[in-house]
Amino acid sequence: MKNKVIILFIFILFLSLVYSISPIGLEAHKDSLVIKYNADDFYYKNLTFDHFDGSGTYSMSFDCILNNTIRICTLPVKETDYPKMYAFKLYACVYKNEKFFWCDYRVDITQFPGPLLISDFRPPTRGGNVTLSGYYLQLEIIGYIYFYNPYINDQYINSRDSYWVNGNIFSPKFDRINLSLLVYPGCGYRTILWANLQDFNITYQDPFIKQIEINQEIIDISGTNFYNQSIFVGVIIENKVVDPKDIILVDFENIKLKYNYSEPFSTKLSVQVSCCDYLSNKFEISYPPIPSSSNSIPKLKGGLLIINGNRLNSSLLSLNNNMSVIVGDSICSNISSTSNEIKCYLQPSNSTLNNLPIIVSINGVANTNKLLIEYDIPYITSYSQVSEEIQIIGYCFGNISSTGIQINGKQVSNQIMSINYDETILKLKVPNQNYNFNVSIKSNSIKSNEINVNVNLFARINEIPSIGNKLINFTLFYVNSSNINSIPTIKILNQKFNQSIKSISTKINETITCSFEIENYCGIINYEIQIGNQRYQSSFSYESPSINQCNLNSSEIVTCIGSGFGSGINETTSIIISNQTIITTTTNDQINYNQSISFKINEQYDINDELYINVCGLLSNKVKINTIPIIKNISLPNLFSTNGGNINVVTKYMNNNTNITIQCDNNKSGGDGEQTLEKELSTFNVSFKSPSINRTSVIYPKQGGILTIIGNDFYDPIDMVTIGDLLKCNDPKFINHTMITCLVLPTNNTSNIKYGESFNINVTINGKSGVSKVFKYSSQSDEIHQYSAARNIFQNLLLSILIIVIISLLFTTTL
Numbered sequence: 001m002k003n004k005v006i007i008l009f010i011f012i013l014f015l016s017l018v019y020s021i022s023p024i025g026l027e028a029h030k031d032s033l034v035i036k037y038n039a040d041d042f043y044y045k046n047l048t049f050d051h052f053d054g055s056g057t058y059s060m061s062f063d064c065i066l067n068n069t070i071r072i073c074t075l076p077v078k079e080t081d082y083p084k085m086y087a088f089k090l091y092a093c094v095y096k097n098e099k100f101f102w103c104d105y106r107v108d109i110t111q112f113p114g115p116l117l118i119s120d121f122r123p124p125t126r127g128g129n130v131t132l133s134g135y136y137l138q139l140e141i142i143g144y145i146y147f148y149n150p151y152i153n154d155q156y157i158n159s160r161d162s163y164w165v166n167g168n169i170f171s172p173k174f175d176r177i178n179l180s181l182l183v184y185p186g187c188g189y190r191t192i193l194w195a196n197l198q199d200f201n202i203t204y205q206d207p208f209i210k211q212i213e214i215n216q217e218i219i220d221i222s223g224t225n226f227y228n229q230s231i232f233v234g235v236i237i238e239n240k241v242v243d244p245k246d247i248i249l250v251d252f253e254n255i256k257l258k259y260n261y262s263e264p265f266s267t268k269l270s271v272q273v274s275c276c277d278y279l280s281n282k283f284e285i286s287y288p289p290i291p292s293s294s295n296s297i298p299k300l301k302g303g304l305l306i307i308n309g310n311r312l313n314s315s316l317l318s319l320n321n322n323m324s325v326i327v328g329d330s331i332c333s334n335i336s337s338t339s340n341e342i343k344c345y346l347q348p349s350n351s352t353l354n355n356l357p358i359i360v361s362i363n364g365v366a367n368t369n370k371l372l373i374e375y376d377i378p379y380i381t382s383y384s385q386v387s388e389e390i391q392i393i394g395y396c397f398g399n400i401s402s403t404g405i406q407i408n409g410k411q412v413s414n415q416i417m418s419i420n421y422d423e424t425i426l427k428l429k430v431p432n433q434n435y436n437f438n439v440s441i442k443s444n445s446i447k448s449n450e451i452n453v454n455v456n457l458f459a460r461i462n463e464i465p466s467i468g469n470k471l472i473n474f475t476l477f478y479v480n481s482s483n484i485n486s487i488p489t490i491k492i493l494n495q496k497f498n499q500s501i502k503s504i505s506t507k508i509n510e511t512i513t514c515s516f517e518i519e520n521y522c523g524i525i526n527y528e529i530q531i532g533n534q535r536y537q538s539s540f541s542y543e544s545p546s547i548n549q550c551n552l553n554s555s556e557i558v559t560c561i562g563s564g565f566g567s568g569i570n571e572t573t574s575i576i577i578s579n580q581t582i583i584t585t586t587t588n589d590q591i592n593y594n595q596s597i598s599f600k601i602n603e604q605y606d607i608n609d610e611l612y613i614n615v616c617g618l619l620s621n622k623v624k625i626n627t628i629p630i631i632k633n634i635s636l637p638n639l640f641s642t643n644g645g646n647i648n649v650v651t652k653y654m655n656n657n658t659n660i661t662i663q664c665d666n667n668k669s670g671g672d673g674e675q676t677l678e679k680e681l682s683t684f685n686v687s688f689k690s691p692s693i694n695r696t697s698v699i700y701p702k703q704g705g706i707l708t709i710i711g712n713d714f715y716d717p718i719d720m721v722t723i724g725d726l727l728k729c730n731d732p733k734f735i736n737h738t739m740i741t742c743l744v745l746p747t748n749n750t751s752n753i754k755y756g757e758s759f760n761i762n763v764t765i766n767g768k769s770g771v772s773k774v775f776k777y778s779s780q781s782d783e784i785h786q787y788s789a790a791r792n793i794f795q796n797l798l799l800s801i802l803i804i805v806i807i808s809l810l811f812t813t814t815l
Contacts, residue, residue, distance in 0.1 A: 024070075030135060033075040039066055040097065043073055048091035049084060057091070058084040064095075079177065122205045125225045125275060126252045127185040129166065137176045143167075145181060147202075148191040151276060153231055163192075185252070187227040188276030207273040207280035214285060218248075219271075221255040221283075227275045228252055234274040261287050264339035266311040266362040287311060289360045291342070291371045296396045299375035302348040303395070303422050305332055306341065307358065307371075313337040314362050322363050327373050328356035349375070378441050378448035388458050388477040389417075392426040392451075398443030399423075406440045406450075407431060430455050433481050457534040462513075466543045467522050467566045467615075476512040476531060483532025488514040493526040493537070522566070523616025545573075545613045545620035552601065552627045552653065559598040560623075564615060573597065577611035580604050607653055627653040640688045642713055642737035647686075689713045691763045693772035700778045701753055704746030709761060711770065714740050719764040723775055732763075755779040 023043075025036035037043045046061040060081065062073040077085075093103035123130040132145075144162035166180035187207075192200040209223040219235075227233050233250045235242040235257055242257055249256040255273060266289045273280040290310045297303035307325070314321050325332035325344050328351055332344035342360065349356070355372040380394040397403055397419050405415055405428070417427040423443075431437060435455040441448040455478050462473040476488065488503045503514035512531070526539045545564040552558050565573055575582040575597065582599050601607060610622040633650040647662070693711040707729055709721070716734035721742045723729055729742035740763065759775045 030077070032077055035062070035073045035075075037071045037073070039069045039071050041071070042094050042096045042101070043071055045073075045093045045095045045100075047075075050091060051084075060085075085176075121200075121202045123181075123183040123186075123202070124252075125185060125187045125204050125207070125227050127183045130181050130183045132179040132181055133177065135177065137179050145179075146193040148193060149186070150191075151186075151188060151232065154186060155229060185228070186276075187225075187232055188278060203278070204276075206278050207275045209271065209273060209280050209283040212271060212283055212285050214287075217258055217260050219257050219259045219285070221257075221271070221273060222253060223255075223273065223280065224253060225275070226250060226252050226255055226273060232276045236272040236274060236279075238269050263287075263315070264311060265313050265315045266365050267315060268363070268365055286365045288365045289362050289367045290369060291358055291360050291367055292369075294358060294371065294373050296374050296377035296379060297346060298396055298423050299349050299354070301421070301423070302346050303424070305344050305346040305373070307343075307360065308341055310340060312342050312360065312362075313339055322361075324359075324361045326359045326361070328353070376444045376446070378443040378446055380439070380441060380448050380451050383439075383451060383453050385456060385458070387460065390428045390430055390453060390455060392428055392439065392441070392453075393424065394426075394441075394448065395422075395424050396443060397423040397426045397441055402443070404442040406442065406447075407434075407437050409438070428453075430478065435478050435480065457529075457531070457536040459529045459536045459538065461540045464541065464543050467520065467564060470517050470520065471515055472518055472540075473513065473515045474529065476514065476529070476536075479512055479531055480534060483534055484508060484512070486532040488512065488529055488531045490516045490518075491528045491530070492518070492521075493528055494521075521616075523618055541618065542616070544618040545615045547613060547620050547623045550611065550623055550625045552607070552625050554628065554630050556601045556630065556652075557598055558601050558625055559596055560611075560613070561596050562613075562620070563595055564618075564620075565595065565597045565613060566615070574614040575599055575611060576614060578604065578606045578609045581614075629654045634684050636684065636686065638687065640686060642688075642715070688715070688766075688768075690768040691715075691765050691770035693761050693763060693770055693774060696761055696775045698776055698778040699744045700780065701747050701750050704744045707742050707744050707775075709740050709742070709763065710738060711740075711763070711772070712738055713770070714738065714763070715765050717765075719766065720762075721764075722762045724759045753777050 023035045023037050023041075025034075027034040035044070043064065044062055045064065046059055048057050048059040050057050058081075060075055060077075062075045064071055064073040091103060094101045121130070121132050143165040145165060146162045163184070164182040166182065167174050187204050189201055189203045192202060194200065205225040207223060207225045207227075209221055211222045213220045213222075221235070228251050230244065230247060230250045233247065233255065234244070235247060235255065237259065242259065246258040247255065248258060261269075266287060268284050268286050270282045271285055272282055289312050291307045291312065292309040294305060294307045297305055305325070305327070314323070323335050323337065323342075325335060325342060327346055328349065330347055330349055332346045335342065335344040337343070354375045358367075358371045358373055360367045376396050378394065378396045378398065380392055382393045384391045384393060400416050400419050403416065403419060403426075404411055405426075406412065407415065412431070415429045415431065417429055419426050426441065428439070436453070438450050438452050440450040457479060458477040459474045460477070462475060465472050474488075474490075485508075488506060489500050490503075491500045501516050501518060504517055505513075505515040507513040518525075522542050524539055524541045526537070528535055528537045530536075543564045545562065547560050547562040549562075550558055550560040560575075573584045575584070584597065584599070597613065607625055607627055610624050612622045613620040629651045630653055631649055631651050633648075635648040635650075637645045689712075691711060691713045693709055695710050697706075697708040699705055699707055707721075707723075714734060714737050718732040718734055718740060721729040721732045721740070723744070727744070729744055732740055732742040734740055755777055756779075757776065758773045759777075760771050760773050761775045762769055762771045
């Protein structure tokens, strides 16, 4: 709209140069043209179109009103006016302040006022007659609309540079609102060059995809507004441009291309068509799963459904992996898949139909081919020989009571040993002396396919041999009648052993039992048994080592007790602990003594780690070592006082759960002398100091009494206390480590007593004596001593009171 207003404004401006008319605004509408002037300016009052074709003139008048300083002039336009608004000479009348000035042919023009309003003009890529709708669509004398084609390789660019306008443009009846144009094929955009120098960009319609069909490697795209020049056409699949060499056909409604989708998974792909770089809508194509076959399952039991085919899973890069398998109305559960196989569990079915469709959907993409499941159809897929058992493998085998079996085309009985619940494994008795036969199954009145079964010689070792046991027994199954009287031989296949040994004992029955005498070996033995022209290869293992316990002794030797520790002649047994390997070699004399093994512990091994034994590649169980603390050193003081002291015990193999106790060799809690302590056969002596005497109380000989002895290092019990050389102090008692007492008996024999003289006091405790000359006899009785003591106490009390009084007086004077 803005561009159209500018066009009309240019025209008005041109007129204004003549009359000095200067409009200040211009608005173009479908039903009017509005021009605004300053109030004192010249302005147009009416316009007259003088038609050169003899149709006369056509006049139109402006309605002008003054609004303050602005003059607004409105030219009403009707649809009937549009065809008449063209001329080669325009007659205009000019006014100022409502006064007429003059009218004259002042402008020679071919179009007025030029295209103002244009509809959305988008021709189809095929071209053809297309209508251009709008207003004021006047043309020059020649009935063309010129255009510019920016695509230099377009095959039409040099043929034409204009669009032909249908109809007689000189006729008054010519439709100047809806111009009918003959548009050439193309894509992208073109630029219309209007005669009054106004340009309009038009765009061909965008390509649109309606349908896509896939036929093997050919993709057929149907739609509209494609282009038939391949240089301008492209196909984009999943945001990747298809190689132009793979595009087979391009037309306005159809594109064909080669596209080889070789991925093994199902997916959806988006497709777009590009014409001159203009993109179509996005259209999704699907490469669906292709289930081609499935097994049969028991209808009333359900079971494992196996579907084979192609593209049966989704991309590993897919953020979603939503897969479903639906059989009839039943949903299969526990789905697992590869690109060629789906497995899921299908529930029992109550449907009356035995053939139901299978629909596989992966991330919303379902199979388009038709696949039906068939219930209760027996089928044999394979067989296996598990030891002496023959297992027929397949599905829908029925049950043992109703299922029949044919061997070499003949119905046989009592040959089925068992059928599992899922009806997928049938254990078969091998026909006597018939070890190559064809077998088929009949279940639910339907006969299965037939497969060939070839039963091979099988040997079973009767018991696991222990090391040192030379005689090994085997049972042979399925020996051909032609070989029944042959002597079995065994050959040891291990690289170190290369010998064939004949059976020393053979017993023929339904099976053959044979015995071989084999040298002392260990570990896993690979062997081949041959009887006649039949051979059987397998392996057996000697017993694995087993550890009951491992114990550490005070000499730091670890001994493990168990079985199977021997390793045969000149073979090695390894003990593994703390990632270290201790190797021992078994001699011929040691083979039968394989129940214990020992090794010296050292600093490389963590005693808390588990250990195990390797005998010729057979590993034992892992155990921890039962440890005991070992005392390496004890340090202690030469003599202990009553305050005790530290005993430092240096040990190995202790842990947080180890309890240490020290036990004396007697029940004494202490005392002078020596005590023997032991801990796990480690003994040491503890010596205490002899008692010492500092002072004693005094005793009046004729009165006797309790003697108090003050000193150090006293203990309980006390052996003896003596005064001087002869007098014994009776009933000694332990008060504490610094005080003991004893009883001095009274005596009248005081002639030899020297009062004031010191005598020896001897205290003996646990055989150790302490002597000190500190005891004195008192010459006064206890009463006198008590009076003297009271007097001393009274004197001391008076002295204390006197001191307190003096200090109080001094303190008061100071204040």
